[in-house]
Amino acid sequence: xxxxxxxxxxLTDVEMGVLEELARRKDLSKTAVIRQALRLYQTVDMRLxxxxxxxxxxxxxxxxxxxxxx
Amino acid sequence: xxxSPVVVIRRADNAVVQAELIDGVQPRDLGLIERVxxxxxxxxxxxxxxxxxxxxxxxxxxxxDWSRKEGELKLLEAGGFGVICDGDWQGVMLTKSxxxxxxxxxxxxxxxxxxxxxxxxxWNWPIxxxxxxxxxxGVGSVLIxxxxxxxxxxxxxxxxxxxxxxxxxxxxxxxxxxxEIGRDPNxxxxxxxxxxxxxxxxxxxxxxxx
Amino acid sequence: xxxxxAAPPTERWIRRMADAEDGCASIAVGGLAYDLxxxxxxxxxxxxWVFARLLTLARRRREMTIDALAKEADVDVAxxxxxENGDVTPTPRTVYQLAQVLGVSTSKLLAVAGxxxxxxxxxxxATLRFAARSEPTTKLSKxxxxxxxxFVKVLVEKSDGG
Numbered sequence: 030x031x032x033x034x035x036x037x038x039x040l041t042d043v044e045m046g047v048l049e050e051l052a053r054r055k056d057l058s059k060t061a062v063i064r065q066a067l068r069l070y071q072t073v074d075m076r077l078x079x080x081x082x083x084x085x086x087x088x089x090x091x092x093x094x095x096x097x098x099x
Numbered sequence: 100x101x102x103s104p105v106v107v108i109r110r111a112d113n114a115v116v117q118a119e120l121i122d123g124v125q126p127r128d129l130g131l132i133e134r135v136x137x138x139x140x141x142x143x144x145x146x147x148x149x150x151x152x153x154x155x156x157x158x159x160x161x162x163x164d165w166s167r168k169e170g171e172l173k174l175l176e177a178g179g180f181g182v183i184c185d186g187d188w189q190g191v192m193l194t195k196s197x198x199x200x201x202x203x204x205x206x207x208x209x210x211x212x213x214x215x216x217x218x219x220x221x222w223n224w225p226i227x228x229x230x231x232x233x234x235x236x237g238v239g240s241v242l243i244x245x246x247x248x249x250x251x252x253x254x255x256x257x258x259x260x261x262x263x264x265x266x267x268x269x270x271x272x273x274x275x276x277x278x279e280i281g282r283d284p285n286x287x288x289x290x291x292x293x294x295x296x297x298x299x300x301x302x303x304x305x306x307x308x309x
Numbered sequence: 310x311x312x313x314x315a316a317p318p319t320e321r322w323i324r325r326m327a328d329a330e331d332g333c334a335s336i337a338v339g340g341l342a343y344d345l346x347x348x349x350x351x352x353x354x355x356x357x358w359v360f361a362r363l364l365t366l367a368r369r370r371r372e373m374t375i376d377a378l379a380k381e382a383d384v385d386v387a388x389x390x391x392x393e394n395g396d397v398t399p400t401p402r403t404v405y406q407l408a409q410v411l412g413v414s415t416s417k418l419l420a421v422a423g424x425x426x427x428x429x430x431x432x433x434x435a436t437l438r439f440a441a442r443s444e445p446t447t448k449l450s451k452x453x454x455x456x457x458x459x460f461v462k463v464l465v466e467k468s469d470g471g
Contacts, residue, residue, distance in 0.1 A: 056209050061254040065210060068176035068197035075174065105317055108327040115320050154361045154395045160337040193339075216339035225331065239336030240326035241318060248314040266335035274329040303315035306325040 038063070100125060107184055108236040116184060116235075120245060124179030124191060126169035132181075132188045133166045139221040146229040158226060159264040160218050168193055168216065178212070180245050182238050190238035192217040194246055196253055199260055202280050203293040211258035211293065212250040217242050240306070243275055247299040257299025262289040275302055359436055360422045361395035366457045367411050368393075382406040398423055413464035421464070435463040 040048065052059045073083060083096040100123035109116050140161055147157055171193065172179050178194035192214060199213035217239065225233040247257045262283060263271045268290050271277045277292035294302070318326075330336060368378050375393065379386040384403050391397045399407070399422050408415040419425040421436055 054208065056256070057254050065197050068174070071175050072195075072198055103317065106320060106323050108323060115323065120317075148394055153365050153393065155365060158335060158337075160335070160339070163339070214338050218337050218339070224335070236327035236330060237323045239330060240323070243336075244315070244318060251314045261338045264335060264337045264339065267333065267337050270330065270333035270336045271338075274326070274333060306318075306322045306329070 105182065105241050107182065107189065107238055107241060110232055110234060110236055118182050118184035120241065121181040121183060124172065124181050126172045129165040129169050129172065132191060133164055135187065136221055143221055150229050152228045156228065158224050159266050163218060165191060178249055180242055182241055184235060188220060189223060189235050190219040190242050192242040192246065194249060201258055201260065201293055203278060203295060206258055206295055209258060210255050211260050212246050212253065212255060214246050214259060214261035244303060247303055250299065256296035258294065258296060260291065260293045262286050262291050264289065361393050363421060363460065365393045366453060370454065370457055382410045413461060417464045432463060435460055
């Protein structure tokens with residue numbers, strides 16, 4: 030169940046740049062960044078599916094804004 | 100699901116006993132666990148009442164029910180770990196790897212393994228008020244250790260984070276050497292702890308309370 | 310650090326940790342039972358539990374026995390005992406009586422007791438904050454006193470319901 034399968038990822042220069050920057054900032058390999066992104070996407074999708082909302086809150090400005098709606 | 104050998108201490112004879120560390124607890128395992136733990140929780144509750152122990156002093160995880168967490172375990176970011184010894188689950192831990200980032204200044208915004216829930220079997224709880232000493236010792240430590248190992252496996256270098264129940268604050272602070280970040284108003288004002296890669300390394304090598 | 314995962318814990322490690330664990334009341338991590346559905350089925354009233362804690366602490370703060378509080382509030386000793394054990398939900402009359410003795414708003418105490426909807430966000434938060442702070446001592450510790458004072462402050466503020 031834990032065997033790995035290989036996928037070739039075609040990214041634009043810009044996307045690859047973002048991936049490398051995230052990997053640097055998060056101290057992760059590029060693969061680890063993609064895996065985190067996948068986990069986060071699944072979790073967000075699941076919770077939105079349950080009817081929850083994803084909100085960004087700016088405490089300083091006392092503002093809340095919805096990030097994603099189903 | 101994989102299993103690896105680990106040791107815990109049996110209180111009765113202070114012996115080191117062999118146990119299994121499980122990585123990959125399944126949703127149906129949680130149901131099985133509660134089928135065994137729930138009656139023991141009820142017995143403890145009855146003893147606490149008989150001894151007139153105020154609810155303030157009850158074990159704070161007394162009313163938990165792991166079977167309610169089955170859905171969460173199905174997520175990619177979820178990790179389920181447990182310790183089996185003597186044919187029974189002695190402790191269970193649920194972790195998340197993508198929903199939290201480090202708040203600790205030196206690790207800010209880096210990913211960590213967040214320990215969502217950890218609990219040892221009710222027969223392992225030492226409760227002086229009702230004369231219970233607990234059957235196996237060290238189970239919780241083995242699980243927290245595994246959270247750090249999981250963090251290393253994911254490339255997070257050992258960083259973990261958790262909200263401690265009030266009765267457990269001392270364990271994470273003094274014993275595990277985690278750093279107190281602060282009380283979290285978004286989580287029942289529980290105290291939130293994290294550790295750096297260095298603190299994790301120290302815990303894995305030396306254990307706690309030097 | 311690019312270390313590999315640690316080798317299994319040594320006997321020395323586990324003995325050391327087991328000894329350290331013994332000095333602590335618990336190792337449990339996670340929310341209090343009513344957080345995100347961790348309650349066992351049929352145990353969904355977190356209110357009696359919080360109400361019970363409030364009652365116990367408030368009474369001990371006044372250094373009253375259950376008998377004395379029952380007398381002063383003109384409620385049944387047996388009921389008061391059951392309330393402090395989190396066994397039963399109080400009757401509205403009992404809440405009213407206790408509110409008078411404790412000097413807090415009846416409507417808010419009713420909400421904490423689970424007899425009225427908690428519409429007030431700040432009361433909800435205050436209730437959770439209070440419930441989360443506890444220490445296993447028989448005498449009220451300073452943190453317990455602080456937690457109690459803070460909660461009572463909110464309860465005393467009489468809203469329209471009085």
